[in-house]
Amino acid sequence: MSEPLLVIKDLVIEGYQEEQWNGIVHGVSLSLNRGEVLGIIGESGAGKSTIGIASMGYARPGCRIVSGSINFDGVDMAMASEDRLREMRGVRVAYVAQSAAASFNPAHRIVQQFTETPVVHKVMGFGAAEQKSKDLFKSMDLPDPENIGRRFPHQVSGGQLQRAMVAMAMSCDPDLIIFDEPTTALDVTTQIEVLAAIKDAIREHNTAALYITHDLAVVSQIADRIMVLRYGNEVETGETRQMIENPKEDYTRELLSVRKVHQDKADIEGLGNDILTVKNITASYGNGVRVLEDVSMAVTKGTTVAVVGESGSGKSTTARVITGLLPPEMGEILFHGEPLAPSFKDRPQDQLRRIQMIYQMADVALNPRQKVKDVIGRPLELYFGLKGDAKKARVKELLEKIELGENYMDRFPSELSGGEKQRVCIARALAAEPELIICDEVTSALDQLVAKGILKLLQDLQNDLGVSYLFITHDLATVKAISDEIVVMYQGKVVEQGPRDEILTPPHHDYTDLLLSSVPEMDPDWLDGVLEHRKELEARGVVNLRT
Amino acid sequence: MNSALKLVIEAPVAAKLGMIIVLLNVLAAVFAPVIAPYSETEIIGDTWEGGFWDSEAPEHDPPALLGTDHIGRDLFTRLIYGARNTIGIALVTTMLAFAVGISLGFLAATLRGSVDQIISRSVEVLMAIPTLIFALMVLSVLGTEVHILIVVIALLDATRVFRISRAVAMDVEVMEYVEVAKLRGEGLWWVMRHEILPNTMAPLLAEFGLRFCFVFLFIAALSFLGLGLQPPTADWGSMVRENAEGINWGIIVPLFPAGAIALLTVGVNLIVDWFLHKASGIRDIE
Numbered sequence: 001m002s003e004p005l006l007v008i009k010d011l012v013i014e015g016y017q018e019e020q021w022n023g024i025v026h027g028v029s030l031s032l033n034r035g036e037v038l039g040i041i042g043e044s045g046a047g048k049s050t051i052g053i054a055s056m057g058y059a060r061p062g063c064r065i066v067s068g069s070i071n072f073d074g075v076d077m078a079m080a081s082e083d084r085l086r087e088m089r090g091v092r093v094a095y096v097a098q099s100a101a102a103s104f105n106p107a108h109r110i111v112q113q114f115t116e117t118p119v120v121h122k123v124m125g126f127g128a129a130e131q132k133s134k135d136l137f138k139s140m141d142l143p144d145p146e147n148i149g150r151r152f153p154h155q156v157s158g159g160q161l162q163r164a165m166v167a168m169a170m171s172c173d174p175d176l177i178i179f180d181e182p183t184t185a186l187d188v189t190t191q192i193e194v195l196a197a198i199k200d201a202i203r204e205h206n207t208a209a210l211y212i213t214h215d216l217a218v219v220s221q222i223a224d225r226i227m228v229l230r231y232g233n234e235v236e237t238g239e240t241r242q243m244i245e246n247p248k249e250d251y252t253r254e255l256l257s258v259r260k261v262h263q264d265k266a267d268i269e270g271l272g273n274d275i276l277t278v279k280n281i282t283a284s285y286g287n288g289v290r291v292l293e294d295v296s297m298a299v300t301k302g303t304t305v306a307v308v309g310e311s312g313s314g315k316s317t318t319a320r321v322i323t324g325l326l327p328p329e330m331g332e333i334l335f336h337g338e339p340l341a342p343s344f345k346d347r348p349q350d351q352l353r354r355i356q357m358i359y360q361m362a363d364v365a366l367n368p369r370q371k372v373k374d375v376i377g378r379p380l381e382l383y384f385g386l387k388g389d390a391k392k393a394r395v396k397e398l399l400e401k402i403e404l405g406e407n408y409m410d411r412f413p414s415e416l417s418g419g420e421k422q423r424v425c426i427a428r429a430l431a432a433e434p435e436l437i438i439c440d441e442v443t444s445a446l447d448q449l450v451a452k453g454i455l456k457l458l459q460d461l462q463n464d465l466g467v468s469y470l471f472i473t474h475d476l477a478t479v480k481a482i483s484d485e486i487v488v489m490y491q492g493k494v495v496e497q498g499p500r501d502e503i504l505t506p507p508h509h510d511y512t513d514l515l516l517s518s519v520p521e522m523d524p525d526w527l528d529g530v531l532e533h534r535k536e537l538e539a540r541g542v543v544n545l546r547t
Numbered sequence: 548m549n550s551a552l553k554l555v556i557e558a559p560v561a562a563k564l565g566m567i568i569v570l571l572n573v574l575a576a577v578f579a580p581v582i583a584p585y586s587e588t589e590i591i592g593d594t595w596e597g598g599f600w601d602s603e604a605p606e607h608d609p610p611a612l613l614g615t616d617h618i619g620r621d622l623f624t625r626l627i628y629g630a631r632n633t634i635g636i637a638l639v640t641t642m643l644a645f646a647v648g649i650s651l652g653f654l655a656a657t658l659r660g661s662v663d664q665i666i667s668r669s670v671e672v673l674m675a676i677p678t679l680i681f682a683l684m685v686l687s688v689l690g691t692e693v694h695i696l697i698v699v700i701a702l703l704d705a706t707r708v709f710r711i712s713r714a715v716a717m718d719v720e721v722m723e724y725v726e727v728a729k730l731r732g733e734g735l736w737w738v739m740r741h742e743i744l745p746n747t748m749a750p751l752l753a754e755f756g757l758r759f760c761f762v763f764l765f766i767a768a769l770s771f772l773g774l775g776l777q778p779p780t781a782d783w784g785s786m787v788r789e790n791a792e793g794i795n796w797g798i799i800v801p802l803f804p805a806g807a808i809a810l811l812t813v814g815v816n817l818i819v820d821w822f823l824h825k826a827s828g829i830r831d832i833e
Binding site: 323324325344347349352353357359361364365366367368369370378379382428432 | 722724726730731732742745
């Protein structure tokens with residue numbers, strides 16, 4: 001057992017982009033022992049997924065393995081024939097992707113997909129594989145392991161599906177599993193369950209794993225060692241505990257510190273005057289299911305109200321009601337004491353101007369065929385009648401506000417990075433000179449350091465312009481960082497609201513407690529501790545976690 | 548302009564070939580009176596005289612390269628004038644079909660609800676009737692003047708354009724940037740023109756090329772049946788019909804207009820294929 005299971009030496013991978021080959025991974029080496037878990041962390045574009053799948057001898061279309069060796073238990077995966085690789089994949093090396101929902105075939109039952117790999121590879125017959133699925137579902141803590149396999153993927157929740165996928169990866173008892181951001185798409189409270197299940201399962205089966213994520217706190221719960229990557233280069237590698245407590249490199253330290261950005265408030269004239277009041281809103285989408293029930297909240301001038309909750313808690317729906325995209329069934333919305341028309345179509349243009357929105361996915365919020373100057377210039381033209389040079393000057397001014405230069409004017413969205421796109425969206429909202437900006441998960445799709453930059457920008461702008469934010473997010477770290485008031489939502493209702501410090505200091509409402517305790521901390525012992533805490537909460541019947 | 552030139556230079560060989568074919572046809576259509584040795588209706592000799600391949604054919608000055616047609620007109624001249632009529636009418640028809648189809652399609656996709664229902668169901672009723680039979684019926688009632696021909700074919704084709712533009716606009720309409728524009732207070736026309744149209748250009752352009760081929764094949768078919776362009780106007784479809792009988796006597800004259808139809812169809816499709824490929828390429832990168 002002294003031989004390492006996986007040894008990667010000087011791996012170089014290139015990707016074809018803009019008609020030339022560019023390096024993605026520049027000579028990374030690693031080794032992994034049997035039963036060991038190596039966490040690979042880094043921001044997007046660091047090459048972590050590329051290394052992950054390369055260890056199965058695979059390169060994505062448009063990528064090629066240029067040099068280096070990938071030695072998996074005596075076989076060079078970079079050189080092996082396609083037939084040889086096919087024998088290994090799924091049986092000895094398995095892969096768990098980020099989105100289980102996208103990886104399962106929605107037309108087949110879970111058990112059919114589970115048994116496919118062992119049956120095709122002739123590891124076991126259908127009957128044996130089916131039995132195995134039940135055992136694994138049980139060890140994954142899935143409800144009703146005997147029958148859950150008979151369901152279709154859409155009939156189980158996201159967290160359950162992710163666990164089923166981990167079970168599927170383990171169907172042939174592989175020596176190595178590659179986890180590619182398996183919990184990134186999940187809510188914090190669900191993430192814990194999946195994390196705990198993965199941890200138990202690999203420990204029990206003594207499986208080695210590469211755990212790829214951008215979240216240092218998550219990886220520290222599960223990995224024995226951590227490797228930090230940046231721009232396709234290794235930054236440092238070390239034992240988990242030592243990495244968390246005593247990182248050597250500045251970049252690692254920066255990753256560790258991103259969760260703190262809070263600033264003091266500047267003096268803003270009229271600070272605290274009511275801008276938006278949402279009163280007893282009840283709303284549903286056509287099918288009669290109530291998505292919001294009796295929701296009330298208020299936003300005052302120059303402050304940030306954070307709306308937190310898991311997916312399905314109705315926080316985005318609240319935004320849709322406020323903007324008028326979804327007229328409420330009951331209740332009213334007051335803007336400066338005046339009632340707003342339920343549908344945006346009936347609101348005067350000036351009211352539309354004063355409430356702006358920034359979306360989670362800057363990709364789809366920007367028209368790919370419009371240049372930056374047109375994106376930002378259009379509201380100026382529409383609301384203020386600016387044209388020609390006056391418009392250009394104002395666009396330039398706005399670009400400076402969002403810390404981008406004049407040379408961005410003629411770029412198309414595809415020529416911008418994720419963070420830059422989000423900045424352009426912010427500039428577009430600012431162009432309307434709004435009083436309230438609704439931010440719907442604006443940092444969720446971004447890397448930590450980029451997200452930190454965006455949050456800082458939003459805070460600067462608030463101090464500068466006195467604009468108010470309704471900040472919708474599921475990320476409690478963000479909430480802690482920027483909010484003045486917090487509204488906690490659960491299943492379409494407001495469970496608790498108040499000033500930030502009041503909500504964040506115990507005693508909490510039980511659901512807030514669950515939410516807060518689910519945020520991973522940079523402490524390798526955190527997961528075990530929190531699971532204990534959860535059992536207590538469950539015993540008190542607060543929330544049913546086994547949904 | 549520079550980038551357009553670059554685009555053409557970097558195009559694959561097949562697309563270039565298509566461009567050359569289309570360009571030749573367009574040149575022939577535009578400069579028909581200059582290029583053609585005779586006038587469109589002038590009778591220069593006997594029925595079905597041989598062309599350059601036949602050494603025993605009677606001499607003409609200027610020479611009748613491709614021989615004469617069933618009443619002794621110069622076939623080469625007729626082919627060139629045919630290009631003008633066939634391509635011109637097909638182009639106008641296709642553009643009209645697209646203007647109508649895209650407007651209705653975008654309206655249906657943006658407004659949804661009852662507007663969508665009414666337009667979509669009416670279009671389905673029209674589509675349920677075989678096009679050729681419907682066209683034959685309408686044309687025999689209304690007559691076969693050129694403008695009627697254009698309007699009838701354009702309306703029939705607009706149903707197909709409506710289908711595709713509604714489908715692609717639906718995809719774009721759910722994008723958040725469209726929501727942003729609506730929330731900004733933009734009017735319907737602005738949203739359709741600035742947000743939806745630029746993002747549906749690629750599939751619509753490709754469809755334009757295909758539709759254009761279908762339209763002139765359709766006109767050729769109608770002319771062949773006697774309900775398209777009326778003699779003595781030269782168009783490729785009627786030229787095939789008029790000379791079809793000659794095939795029985797081993798006379799190859801009808802193959803020339805038929806070949807012209809085939810060539811232009813292939814040419815346009817080569818360009819369309821390239822467009823489609825490029826359009827899907829853009830999607831890959833995004």
